[in-house]
Amino acid sequence: MKYDDVKDSISQVLISHEELDSKLDELAAQISQDYADVDNLLCIGVLKGAAYTLVSVTRRMSISTPVDFMSLSSYGSGMESSHTITVRSDLTTDVAGKNVLILEDIVDSGYTLNWLIAELKRRGAASVKVMALLSKPERREYEVPIDYLGFTIPNEFVVGFGMDYNDHYRNLDFIGVLDPKVYAN
């Protein structure tokens, strides 16, 4: 897709590149401080969307941490959660005894995180905490704890910085509202 077509699909820039940068700095500093004396930290990113968030946050952290990824999908190509998690690929790390920090791009219905937190505890994680770049509380169906939050956003379908529609728009360096004309019909 050409960049001009992409720009034409965004009705509003919700969070600029500069605002993202400064929030990511803040989140990384807080996490580094809180985990400075914690052993066995493991940062987990939920692919595909959270790849951008995980790299951006851990790159800014002032403590060393192992990272791992799990690829989960509940939206497929649509805009509503299917309420079924597909594990496209699993972690390569045994989480038993680890202090896990999940880094997510967005918490919408809460279904994905609710499932993942329970699964990590079932596997024996010593603790499970959550950092989410965005939260859309109006859409919440499952209450999930968010220990580190970037931005609360309104009930709009957003794209950019990892978030997609039909697997496009993830690599935008800002977060925008997808124009309804893109998914009308």
Ligand SMILES: O=P(O)(O)OC[C@H]1O[C@H](OP(=O)(O)OP(=O)(O)O)[C@H](O)[C@@H]1O
């Ligand atoms: O709170 P929820 O309603 O569960 O929505 C949040 C999840 O939806 C998105 O993933 P998606 O299933 O679209 O997969 P993707 O990351 O590969 O785009 C996003 O990355 C979160 O993991």
Ligand code: HPA
């Ligand atoms: O608003 C969203 N945009 C992209 N992916 C998503 N997954 C849950 N909510 C969203």
